[in-house]
Every structure is written in C-alpha cells, then in structure tokens.
Amino acid sequence: MTGESEPEVTADVLGTLVVRVDGVPVSLGHTRQKAVLVVLLTEAGQVVPPDRLIERVWGERPPSRARSVLRTYLSHLRRALAGTGITITWRGTGYLVTAGPGTVDLHRFRRLLTEARSTDDPWRASALADEALGLWRGEPLAELDTPWAHSTREHLRREHAAARADWIDWALTCGRHGELVPELLTRATDDPLDERLAGQLMLALYYEGRQADALEHYQRTRRQLAEELGTDPGPALQDLHHRILSADSSLVIPESRPARESGPAAVPRQLPAPPLPFVGRRDELEHLDAVFTTAGPGATVVISAIAGAGGIGKTWLALHWAHRHIDDFPDGQLFVDLRGFSPDGEAMNSAAAVRGFLDALGVEPGRLPADLHAQAALFRSLVAGKRMLIVLDNAADTGHVSALLPGGRSCTVLVTSRNRLTGLVAGHGAQHFPLDLLTKGEALALLRSRLGADRVDAEPEAVADLLASCGRFPLALGIAAGRARTQPALSLASLAAELAELGLGALDSDDPGASVPAVLSWSLRALAPQEATAFALLSAAPGPDIGLPAATSLLALSPEQTHRTLQALVDASLLDRDVQGRYTMHDLIRAYATTLTSAVPEPERQAALDRVVDFYLQSAVNADRLLDPHRAPIRLGSPSSGVRPQPMADLPDALAWLDVHHPHLLAAQHVAARLHRDQKVWHLAWALSTFHGRRGHRHDKFAVWRAALDAAGRLHDPVARIFAHRLLGSAHAELQRHSNAIEHLHQALDLAQAHGDRLQQARTYDTLAWAWARQGDPGLALENSRYALELFRALEQPVWEANALNTVGWYAAQLGDYDTARNHCEAALTLHRRHQDLDGEAEALDSLGFIDHHTGRHHEALNFYEQSVALFRALGNTVEVARVLDGTGHPHLALGRPTLALHAWREAMELYREQGRDSDAERIQRQLDHLENSVAAGHDSAC
Template sequence: MTFGERLRRLREEHGVSLAELARATHYSKSYLSRVETGGRPGNEVLAAACARALGVDAALLGPVDGPGGRTAGGDGGDGDAGGAGGVPKAGPVPVPVQLPPAPGVFAGREGALAELDSALAAARSPWGEGGPRIWVVDGMGGIGKTALAVHWAHRARSCFPDGVLFSDLAGHGSSGAPREPGEVLDSFLRALGADPGLVPAGLADRSALLRTLLAERRVLLVLDNAAAPAQVRPLLPGAPGCLVLVTSRTRMAGLVARDGARRVTLAPLAPEPAVELLRRTLGAGPVDADPAAARELVRLCGRLPLALLLAAERAAARPGLTPARVNEELRSDRDRLRVLAAADDGDSALRAVFSWSYRELDPEPARAFRLLALHPGPALTADPAAALLGTTAGNAGELLNLLADVHLLEVEAPERFRFHSLLQVYARELTETQDPARDRTAALDRLYDWYRQGAAAAGRLLEPGGRSVAAAPLPGVRPPVFAGYGDAAAWCEAHLADLLSLIRHAAATGRPPAAWQLPFALWSFFDLRQHRAEWLNAARIAVAAAADSADPRALTVSLVLLGAAQFHAGRPAEAEIHLRRALARCTEGAPDAADSPRAPVPPDAESECAARNTLAELILRQGRAAEALELLGPALALSRATGYRWAERVTLVNLGDAALRLGRLAEAERRLLEALALRPGADRRTEGLALLHLGTVHRALGRPPQALGCLRRALELHRATGHRWAQGRTLEQLGHTFAALGRPEEAAARWREALELMSETGDPRAAYLSEHARPAAARGPVVARIPRPTAPEPGRVWRW
C-alpha cells in the first residue's frame, strides 16, 4: 500500500474530507488529491502535518514514497499545489543563519534584554503555554532597535537549532518603498531549501508554504524595520517552536491586538549606560579625563545611541578633539544635526534618519509635527497643542497620538507627550523652511494667549476680585475652564514647568507682554503654593521685560511682584527697594487721594494700593507697625475712591493687623469686622486671614470662646484654599487659645501640627515653637511656661 493510499484510508476512517485536511495542513486540496492517487510522492513533512491534523501517530502513514532522509516537502509539480507547491529538493535540511554581525559597541538595555530572554520559554512550550511568540521592539529612529535585536539574537542563537532568518523590511529608510512580503517570503523559502523554480507565485500560497516548512522546526525570525502589521503578518510561522522578533518605528498595535505580540518600547539610554557607550567607543581615557564633559555630551545627544556613536566617531577621527570641544559644536541647535552626521554615510546622519519617519506622514500630522516643536515647554497636552495648531482639543489629541504611534513624540504620561530634544531640533528646522513666518508667529501668539487666559482664569478663582491683564481670547483659542478653586490650583501646578518655559522664551524672543503678564497672572498661585525660587525668577524676568513694554502699568506691577517674591524668598532689603521704587512711580506728580474723598484718582491707583499693602506687609514683619499704618491709610482712601472693594478689604485686614501689633485692640477689631462685612464669602483666603487676626484680638481681650470660634473657621478656610503658611499661624494661635481655656493636651497637639507646617514653609516662627511648644508638649499639662506673644505675625502679601 502506498503512502497516498494509507493517507486516504486514515482520512476516511476519521471522517475528514479532503477540503478539511487541506485547510488543517495548509496544503492545497488538489495537491493532496494527487498524493492520494499516486500522482505526487509523499514526504516526512507532509506526513507529520497530516498526522497532526488527523490526531494519529505519523508511523501509521508508513514510509514516504520520496527519497529518504529528513526533507521539508515533496517535489510539488506544476504550481497548482498551492500552499505546499514549492517543496524542497531531497537532501539535508538547510540551517540558515542570516543574522548580520553583532553591534561592535553595545551598552545598557538590561531591562529590554531580560524581557526578550523571557520569550525563550515560549519558544520551548506547546501552543497556548509559555507566553507570546511574537515580540515587537519599537522606538524612535536612532534609538537602537536593530542593535538590540541583533545583539539579543546572537545571544539566543543556540536556542534555535534550526536557524535564524533575518530580513530588513525597509519600512523606513533611503531605499524607497518597504519590501513586499512576497519578496521576503521568497528569500526565506529559498533559505529553507525550497526549490526556487517551484516557489508559488501568490502571497497566500507562499505564506502557507513557509508555515509548512517551519512546522517541525525551531527557528528565530528577525524582521527588522517593519512599516506596518500588514507587512509582517504573512511572514509569521505557525509552529510552536518558532519565535518572531520585529523592530519598528511604529507601535505595531495591530500585531499586539490581533496576533498577541508583546511590545518592548525603547527609551533613550539612562545617563550611566550612555556614558558607558561613550567609554566603549572613545576609550576610557578621554571620557574619564573629563567626566563633566562626557555627561554634557550625553545630554546634548539626548541619550540617543546613534547620536552618541556619531559624536564619539567625530571625536575619535580628529586628534585632539575632546568631548568638551565636541560639546562646543553641539550647543547650538542650528549646528547640532549637522555635526551629528557621518561624512561618508548619508544614511547614518541623524537628519536623514529622522526624515524617514517624517516623510511617511500625511500633510496634517506633518504640519502638526513642525508647529508643535515651537512649544518651548517640556510637555504637550491636547489643549495647548490645539492652540498652537488652531484646531480643537479633540483633533489635537488625535494628532498627538498619531505622532506618538510613529515615535515622533514620546509618551510621558497618559495624554501627556514630549519631544525628544533632537527630534524637536529637526522639527524646528522643518518649520523654518516649510511654514511661513506669519504662520509660525500666529501659532505662538495663540499658544501664549492660551496660557495667559488659563493663568488669569485660575488667578480669579484663587483670589476672586483681583485685576486681570488677559483680554478677550484670540481667534482659535479656547481658554481652560475650571470647575472651582482646586481645579484652578491643580492646573497651575500641572502646567508650571511649561509656564516658566514660556516666560523665559517670551523674554528671549522679544515678547515683553507675555514675559510680564504671565508672571503677573501667576501671582496668587505662587503665593498659595510658595514656589519661592520659581516666583523670584519669573518676577525678575517680568521686570526686565516690562522695561521694554509699551504698557505704562507693566513696570510698576512687575516691581511689586518682584518685591513680594523677594520678601517671601527671605530678602527683605531688596524687596523694600523694589516696592518703594514701584510706589514712587505711582505717586510721582499724583494728587494725594487721602486729602479728600473727591480728590482726583491717580492713573494707576490700584497699583499704588498693591505697592502700599505689600510694603506694609514687609515692614509689619520687621516690627514697624506705626510706619505700616502711614502707608495703609492712603491705600484705604484710594481703594474707596476707585470703588475697588477687593483692595479695600485687603487694606482693612492689613490695618487690623497693624493695629493689633501696636496693641490698639479696639481699632484692630473695628477694622477686621469692616473687612469681614465687605462681600462675605467672596474670597476665602482674605476672610481666613481676617478671622485669624480677629481670633488673636479676642484672645488678647480675654475672650477665649470667641477666639476659638474665629480661629476654627479660619483654619477651615485655609485648609480649603491650601494656604499652608496661614494654616501654621492659625494652629499656633489655636494652641494659645486652648491653653487659655485650660486644655493643655489640645494646645500641645495644635502646636505640634503648627511646627510641622511652619518647618515645611520656612516660617521663622518654627524656631519659636520648636524651642517652647515642643518641650511644653513633652511636659504634658504645664503650658503656662509657654510665652504668649501679644503681637503674633499672621500677615499676608498683597495679591491682585
């Protein structure tokens, strides 16, 4: 009985039709029919495939009809054999090893290598066990995907005794269109021993034949530089012992979703491995001789392996060109990509490598890539991106995700993206040559306006009633909308780094309005969260920019802003100089509004109120309460003359504080009650400070129950607004009040909490509490020894 006859008998015994057997084995129905009728010989691979499909031992099919030895198929005949038509010739099975040489220099990537090592378990396991058999290494151009794949494949070579197939799919490169899967299949089939003259013509047939030839083999397939899942899918084997490693600049989401692939995304090298890559390329001598220069070179290259190798080659090829000298060439954005190029290899130039990704973009995402690079901040989200592009947030979000999918943007966090530094340089080069200057200017104008509108809206919520510099939004700008106080503060915190970058960029590029208006709009937030260094830097930029501004208010308000920032930074002398300078600008040639309620109002009365209140706050902290009263009197008259209730309320609170420090308790009480009567509930921060002072007055007048009520409400308001400095001062006064009520344990608890907050905010009162309150708390009820100052320091800085 021939092989074909035995096959037919077993098939019929198991009730399997010829069509069903063809589908299960990936051989064509006509080819199997000819085998059964003796028109084509059997072979061991066919026998194994049919035995698996029928669920029998291959020995039941007996010896094959073709020549002996392990082969990968029959002779296939005339091309209608479909999936098994191009069978190999008889003889030993080829073991292809197509890997290119391992990278000469390799460093880091331990995490990615460990992930790929876990794939080896899958290659040894039955189907359904051991994990995925398709792995995708993705990342931006120049990140080292191919180097990692080839390095790991050489390391894992012994785990694949039947060979390694490798193909550059040319998804991104200078060679033109990506390789067709049918072309790659043809080369793979030949490498596996298929007769070149009998390889099927159709893509599906070639794919089926590849699966057939790999059915009993353990082979690693490295598919480098893939363009899309559709290019890869026909090349996937069906054998449980095979493993596929794909590299791509795209995320290959289709392979992950439909084919169960596992993704390994490469980020730039960590700093230490990046320095090690330099050391292995340049040698230890130049790197270790100037470690700081090596670290700067790593930073200027964005920790991108290809950039580091190009920079190292430049240094190595020119005697005497040290890493420090290379850094000088790389510091200019205009020169960086020119320097990072190999003179004799255009395909290795970073600009060319990046262009391969850019040229695949459609016009809309290509424009987005160029214009988004104008953003000077460290991160991009949909809303500011929409302002830059002049589109909706939804469309901007789609464009950001699309650019991230092809690794022209990095995903920093959900819905938060950033440019790699070198890609941003490349994109800015493109926008200068492809986008008209008016389009670039308009995009930046919209971006600045979006941030300015957001900061101003947040300021109005953080301190209602304050003055805003933001005019109506520009066309195409959809300002942020906040649900409430917490939402506004969170927005400022989330965008602080971007806002500071925009302030610096505005000053550097000749945009004075934005350079002083953005710090001005952030005043309340800076004071709330006590970002002292950021506040001080932004205020200094604002003053420098305001000197060039056509707005007469600009320099005055910026000087007050700088004075407040210096005050909080612990620089009272400098603060007083700038505050008095601002006050002088307001009062030069202006009539004295304090002389008469009908006196003419100076052109910028509100700025004068700001300067007077902030300066009064400063000198109150220095114990100069009488001098503060002299400053605050005109401020009260000015605020009432202008009808500016917010300024009036703040001035009354500061007048109450000054009277309290002078021991004029009745006057202090009257001023504070006046302040609380103005627009109650309109501003929780000012109300909380007024209640703090009033509670202190009640305690000094021997009214502990009234003091307790005021201070508890003040603490509630300060906690709601997040004003931690005021929370510490309120807790201190609560401690004194509980002590006066004979409740020492509660007093000690409040002082401990106050000490923690004061230490956190840098409040000088922390030293007082540390010396007196903590020991008293340790001694238990002995609270009488704790000093109770009659002039506490619960002040505030004026804010608009």
C-alpha cells in the first residue's frame, strides 16, 4: 500500500459532459466523441450494442463506416479516462462502462431520491432531495441532438419535476414554506393545471398566514380547469380547499426545523431549480463567464447587477448561470427574493433577508444580535473566506441590498432588479448587465422548446405573427406558449389572431405572475407621481421614440427636470435610451402605458399632446426656412405655453433634424387630426413640402396633403384650401395619377381666381405646367408656364419670376426651340444669382446643360451639369441630384467617355431606387445594360 487516497472522480451528464478527477476536468476530445461517452455513462453498468450506440449518437444519419469511427472514438476515450477509474470494455455483444458508486451524477441523483423516498424523516428526505437536485447543471445530455436524446431528455425532465415536487412536500413539512412561496408562484404560472402544484402553493400560502390568497388560487385553478379541460379539481385538492376554508386544526403550521445536533452546519444550497428549458442569452452568459473568469473565486467580489423590464428574464438568466457554475461554489449558495416589485406591494426588508441568510448559515435564534448592523456584520464574518454564491433577486434599489453584500474577497454576488442600481455600480464596482429582448432566433427557439418543433414548424406564418405580437418579450412569449400548450387542439394561427385582435388584453390573466400588465404594474408602483404621469403621456407621444427636446415640451418641464424624469424611467427599465440619446419604449410596455392615460385628466392629456405637436410643427418650420429661405412664410401663431422649439444652426443641421424626425412629424399630423387641430394639420403638411421634394418622399407627400385637404375643408381659410388642392395635385402627378392631378390643380386655380389671389394663381399655373409635362404634353406645359411668368412679373416676385423663366426655357427646349430656351434660362440664372437663390441657380444650370448637350456643345454641357450637381448635393436635394446625373451621362457618351457615363448612370440608378422611382431606375438600367454590352463587345474605342 502506498498510503495515497483514491482520487475523487465525478462524471456529469445532467448538463454539459464533464469528467473531473479531484476537481480537475479531463480532456475528452471533440463533441461527437464526448457524445459517445454520454450515452455509455447514462447506461453505466449495462452493455450497449454498437448499433444502438451509433443510433443514439448519430440518429438517422450515421457516418459511412460508422463502426470504424466508433472504435476510433472509444480508443481515444479509453486513453483519456486512464487512471480515472472509469473503464470502457467489450462484453460479448457490446460496450460496457464501469464507474465507481456515486461517480455519475445521473445515477447518484436516482439513488439519493430512492433513499429520500424510503425514509420517514422529512428533514433527512429534504436534505437528500436537495443534494440530488443540486446535481442538475442545465440541459441533460447537452451534447446530443438525436431522437433518443430528445426522448431521454424529456424523461429526465419528468424525473426532475417529480423530484422537485417531492422535495417541496418535504420542505413544507419541515416548515420552509416562507422560502417556497416565490418559486411556487412562478411554477404555478408555468403550469396552471398541475393540481399537486396548486395544492402545494395553497398550503404554503396558508402557512404564511395568507388564507385569502390560498383560497383565491384555488378558485383560479378551478376556473382554468373548467375552461381548459372541462373538469373540476380532484378530490385531494377539493379536500385541501375545504380544510383551508374551515381553518382545519389538522393544518398545523410546522416548526421550521427540529433541534439541531451539535456539529458543523449544513452547507446552504438555496438556489431554486434551474429554468428548464432555457434558451438563448449566449452573449449575456459569455459576458458573465468573462467577468467571473477574470476575477474568479478567491480573487475579488464580483457583483453583477442584471437589470431589465419585468418579464425580460433576469431571474432565469441568473439561475441558469448559477447552476452552470454551481461546482465553483463548494461552500454553498444563498438565494433570496427581495420582492422589490412584488404584486402585493410589500418588499422584503433587508433585516428579514439578513436573518434568513444567518438562519441558513446555522446561526441559532438565540445568537442573533438585535441590531440590523450587527446582524449584517455577523453575516459578513460567517461568509468571509468562503467560496459562496449569493443571489439577490428582485432588488428595489441599492439600499435594498447593501446589508447583504459580503465584506471579504471570496464570494460572488448576482443582483437582479428592474432598476439599474447605479449606486451599486458606482459604489461597489458592480458590473451592469442591461437585459434586452430575445433575438428572433432565441424567440423562435423558446417557442420550439415549449411547444415542440413539429407544432411550431407546421405553422410558420402563424409563428411569425406570434413573434411579432409578443415583440420577442420573454414573458409574453411564455404566456402565449403556455396557452397553446394547455390547449393542444388550438391552432397557432387562432392564437396569433387572438393576440392581433386583443393586443395586450390577450396577455392578461387572473394570475399576476402570468400577466404582462400585472408584472409591468409592479414597476409602476415604485415611481413618483410625476414619473408615473410622464410614463403615461410618453406612450401617446407621436413617433417611434422621443428625444429630450420633444419630451421637454410634452411634459412642460425644464430640460433638467425632464432629463431626471426620463432617467428614472430608464432606471426602472420602462424606457430604453439608445446610442443617439433617444428614448424608446417596447411595444408591449407602450401598450400597457397607454392603458394608464385615463388616470391623467383629459385637459392635461390634450394640453400635453398640443405641446408636442407644436414642438414638431415649430421646429419643422425653423428647418424649412433654412431649406428654402425664399419661400413665403405662413402665419403659425404662437406655440402653446411650455413649448421649446428646436433651434437650427444651418442647412445641414436642418436636413439632419428632418431626416431623424420625419416619422415623428408624420405621426404628429395624425395626432393633430385626431384632436381636430385642423390648422396644425395643414401647417405640418406645408412645413414638410420642401423636405419631401428634396428627399423624394412621394407617397408621404400625398398622405400629408390628403389629410391637409380634409382639414382645410373645415377651415374658413381659402389659402389653406388652395394650398391643399395645389400640393395634393402635385403629389398625384408625381405618382402618375394624371387625371386626379389636373382635377385638383384646376380646383386650386378656380379658388385662387374666385378670391382674387394672383400669387396663388401664378403658382398654380406653374404647377399645372409641371403636371402637363409629367403627362407628356410639353406644349400645354409651355403654355401654362408662360401664364405663370406673366403673373410673377406683374407681382414683382423676382425669385418666382426667375423660376418661371427657367420653366419656360426648359419646356421650350423640350420642344426643340433651343434659342428661346437658352435666352430664358440664362436670364433665370442671372436673376437667381442676384438674389442668392441656390435652388433656382442649380435648376437653371441643369437646364443650360441640357440645352448645350442637345446643340452639340458637350463640354459646356458637362460644365453646367457639374455645377448643378454640386449645388444640389450641398442643398441635400437627392431627387435633383439623380435627375442631373441622369442627364450627365449623355454628353459623356457623346464625347467618347463611356466609363464616366457608366459612373454617372449607376449613381443615378441607385438614387432612383432609394427614392422608389422604379420606372426611372428601369430606364437607366436599360441604358446601362446597352452601354456595358457595347463596351464589352469593343464597339467603343474610347473604352
């Protein structure tokens, strides 16, 4: 004998396969090789024939020469396992794995449960089951994805669930009802038809002194059984209900534990069961791993604050990570639900949590100091130097957890909260993990794991609708999956239709833990009144998000007060702030917030919406003045009190603001129309006209002016109606709806003539000219443009006169009268430059380029085109940039420069496509195809 002790060998298959010798992992090779060992360890002590082993490892698609590959894997595994006491041998018809008693966690799990179920001592049974359940570290047989693995995994899950249910019974008998209630509430949400679970929750609630809640849960279970299965609760649950109802004397609240014997205290293992199945969150898990690996047990305290909205999956992530790393904390794990956002509104105070931890660490009640600070100090002393994991779930704020933080350098702490706990990050060096929505792939995987791949894959369109309705929000997906799972005959298409029709109402439930509105309401209780009002008002703000300036006007607060209010909502995970500093609200949270607006008095709601609409209107007009300084202004009137319009520095600043806020301006017009603010409806359309023209938003231009015409019809303002008919006619023309265009333009002209408005007559003639040209009639276009020119001259409007001169010249050129065209366009260019009208100058340069190209002056044409493009680019007018580049290609081609023509046309085609100008893009594509074929065939020597 050498006197050396045998090495401690463990093999884990209840999670990712790990074989350890004295705590050190053994290298087992690649995943498929490990899968072979997983199958053998699962069947340890039994002979597994090669064909069965191949089927379980590879499923229906084994490799060619599978037996040869299997023998190679087994040879490598034997070498890797040498000295571990785990052997693989051939026994007559197959392979046999032999391992020491207690080596394989699965078999140890089953032996511990058998022993627990055979004892009459509930405290011993509870301890044995606790140890058995502690062996689970995630998804069993994680290396395998075969039919056998799926079937075995499902069987193991049922074993785990049965073990957990037995443990709960024993724990209730041992007086541990207080710590069980949070877990039982969660489990009852996931499986509302489990009568045994319902009974356990009722009993725990009753022991907690919550008889009414226990009876209410019975009624909820009874209703769901009747609705879903058409049956009543079984005799056992009915009997328990009667006993609770009558406060039966047999329901004696058990003592928390028998008298302790002398000796070392048990290692606390308070972690609730790991979430099964758990999907996604790979990046977050890797981030947590990285933090833990960098610091590591024994190095420093790692405090990770996992923040996110209610129902986003914070606790699931924390528990899943904790169970994956459970072996790294040999001195135990402490867990407490601090109920910071509890449905009953009563958070656990820090003193109760500290006492619970001291109790778990074996401190006799008589040794407990009376003072909280002394209790916290004792707690820190007991965990000092120990490698423990402390999970503080559902914290309200930093103060809620301060007394529960260890003082040494050996423990790891995970804190979950809906608040961001900035004090914990700043004061204790915590790592902050904001938790976001699931990815599309993760959301789909969650549904597949809950409902089965076959059911999900059979209705892909319905699944896509479900994912859209639930917004990749884990709680919402879980509720939808739970409803589908308890109603197997219900098609996913029917469920998706219900969600689409009822919205947030379809995700409501009598059970507060399984209701999106209820869970979100718990966050609301922690808000100050001003913050709660802001939350409701923000849900009605126009657009997909909101910036600080718009929010300042909406809430009628100072910028500083608004920032503090928004930050409070961000900290509560009810708002998100993106990298641009804009505030966004998840669709489900917005839907919930919308239900709260009725709590805000109607006059206050309308005043807030008036202010935010005024903010967008006044800011858009500021931007428009920079886009077109020569445009005649309209009378806006004073903005509402509390509105702070956005100042604009210059043209690029104005364009950038309009690009960002275009959807908000469209939404603001909808809000104004809903509030019957007709003047603001048409003013918003007016403020967007220049921008729409420069960016090519043709359909949006049509929509805003159609709304403006409806609003103008209710106003006693002929100018508003003339504008609306004229601009709506222009929008029709851009969309090739020629008869509608001419009809609206003639109505605008008739109104202008009837009211003696010569300026509007002139502008309508100018638009009519353009509309006839779009319809392919340059003769009528020239005729109407001449009418416009005469009126502008008579009105002494030099900029508009210059526009009309260019228009006459352009249509004359279309008809081949190049001398008339050049004279008018040169006069226009001179007038535009005199009045520093860059837009008009660029238009005139484009016209002169066209004229010179068609009169054989190709070099001069290119010079004009290049100047025009440069000006339009500076003005941000991508619509005209595309059109001028379209023209530029022709003189390049005429001069034997096909490469330059190709460059110009390719850019023009890309811009046409971005602007939705499909017919122009197709025409350019044909030109490019012809030119590229010619170049490829060598027809053009310039190439």
